[in-house]
Amino acid sequence: MAKNEYQVTGMTCGHCEMSIREEVGEVEGVTDIEVSAQTGRLVVSGTGEIDDAQVLAAVEEAGYRAVRV
Numbered sequence: 001m002a003k004n005e006y007q008v009t010g011m012t013c014g015h016c017e018m019s020i021r022e023e024v025g026e027v028e029g030v031t032d033i034e035v036s037a038q039t040g041r042l043v044v045s046g047t048g049e050i051d052d053a054q055v056l057a058a059v060e061e062a063g064y065r066a067v068r069v
Contacts (some may be wrong), residue, residue, distance in 0.1 A: 001031075003045045004052065010064040011037035023058040027051065042066060 009016065012025050017035045024044060032045040040060070044050055052068055059066040 001045060001051050004050050005067060005069050006039050006042040006066040007069050008024040008042050008064050008066045009019060010058060011040060013037055019062040020059055020064060024055055027054045029060050
C-alpha cells in the first residue's frame with residue numbers, strides 16, 4: 001500500500017478539506033485521504049503507486065497548491 005504526503009497551502013476550514021477530499025478522491029488508485037486545514041497536511045493512500053501529478057492537479061482543481069513532502 002502506497003502512502004504519499006503533501007503540504008497544502010490556502011486551506012482554512014472544513015469546507016476547504018471537503019473540496020480537496022472530493023477532488024483527490026477521483027484520482028485513480030486512491031483509497032484513503034487524510035486532510036487537515038489546521039496543519040495543511042494531506043496524506044493520500046492507495047493500493048498501488050499514486051501518481052503525484054494527478055494528486056497535485058486535483059488539489060489545484062480544488063483551488064489550492066500542494067507540494068510533496
